[in-house]
Amino acid sequence: MAELAGFQRYQLAFTARLRDPQNQPPLAGVPDERMAVYEEIVFNNLFESVSACFPVARKVLGKRRWLKLNQAFMRDYSANNPLFRSIPAQFIEFLRLLEPGLQQLPPYFISLCHYEWVELSVASAETAAIKEVQTAADLGHGRPVFSPSMQLLNYEYAVHRISLRHKPRQPESTQLLVFRNADDHVKFIELNAVTYRLISLLQNDPLSGRQALTLLANELQHPQPESIIEFGLSILEDLRNQGVIIGTQD
């Protein structure tokens, strides 16, 4: 930054105090009572936004540690996104940048926060309408088309089962699918590793259901590929019934 004007040096002392009222000195000539208005408004604004997005993470950490973590967010993180609704995503970035051990967070904590954030982001994600989808066509012959809001998630912990009473002790590889259905509701589906792989294949390449399942049977070196294909087609049909697959394209 170029050399600062006098009023800017004052502004930086002002915001330094807002970011860290416990350690930064009060400003000369500014009544504490008045400064406290800003300290409270600015922190509470951030704190409420973060807390609303991460209800489970907040509970598993406990009140005091959650507060302390948010104070560190206020103090150490420089937000670069002007949109207020981006705060939860920036909080996750802050967690990822934390030096390990600094806040002594549980090993599953960032995954849990990410899982909670996905729900919010899928709810508001911009989705373009997909044209020329045949809703009732055969999923084996056509290319299955997924709901544009769908995301595949892969975590080291069973984040969807975490609660205050159930904190994971061990990693447990977990695959989830999240999407917004036709009624704009966010839904999560737990997947097994094979289904996860099947959907990944279909997402990454323009394959028909049958082509993707043949690839999958090869990968698995299954002695009876046809049984994998039959089984896989029933899974795809089930995903269509749930609204994850909206139809096929040629």
Added chain:
Amino acid sequence: MATISQIQGTGLGLKRELIPQIQSLYGQEPLANIHFVEIAPENWINAGSKAARQLDWFVERYPVVCHGLCLSLGGPSPLNVDFLHQVKTFLRQYKIPVYTEHLSYCTDGFKGKQGYLYDLLPIPFTEEAVHYVAQRIRQTQDILGQRIGVENASFYVAAPISEMSEIDFINAVITEADCLLHLDINNIYVNSVNFGFDPHAFLRRIPGERIIYSHMAGHYRQTPNLLVDTHGENVIDPVWDLLEDAYRLFGAFPTLLERDNNIPPLDVLMHEIDKIAGYQNKAAKHRPAAFAAELMAG
């Protein structure tokens, strides 16, 4: 799809909570005094398909104005030009003719980034700050290709380094930037209590010919000499008196009710909007319809 001369009469700050009520009562007598609505672009840019559908509904039916939150006209970080281009695209996409921002800052350039603090902080009233802010307003107007309005902000801390009064600062910035004034009546009152000045004397020094539109709102009385601008209460009588005085001085200008917290049902808000309309009808002077268009053209 609004033109600038349609920004007239009385309006409402659009909150998501109010949308279903407005949609169900649209076109009916109780809402007759919603002549225009205001949105914060930060809440609607890239906000998803549901929000886009809602906004489409409104721009087809009401003139819409944009009142920004995050531009940080007085902030030490560089003006966020990328964001400003997003705003420009947004204004064009929805044919929104007016964009205003606060005479405040919300960034500190921390760690070489913008350092958004997501709240409106007070700019010290110094000569250097006048030039700095005016230059950033000019830069904003150049990018948008139109004049913007700046709003007199509420604040709680007077910078000990200030070299002039708030009204001198506002006038100097507006003159140097050649921009418009988005007059917040409640903020004049809040600051008059917080810093002990006469709000009516302040009003008399406002450049009335530059008012694009105005805000009315309520505030929270934390102590007898500390008011916090929450937009969460009803408008109080001294603020109504100020509005009446302003219409007497400058002619009735477009005025909009802001309610951001503790939001009551729409019919309760309509009482306050109807009351603004009553003051406008009572005003001896009215601005001609072309006034705003002339303002924007400069």
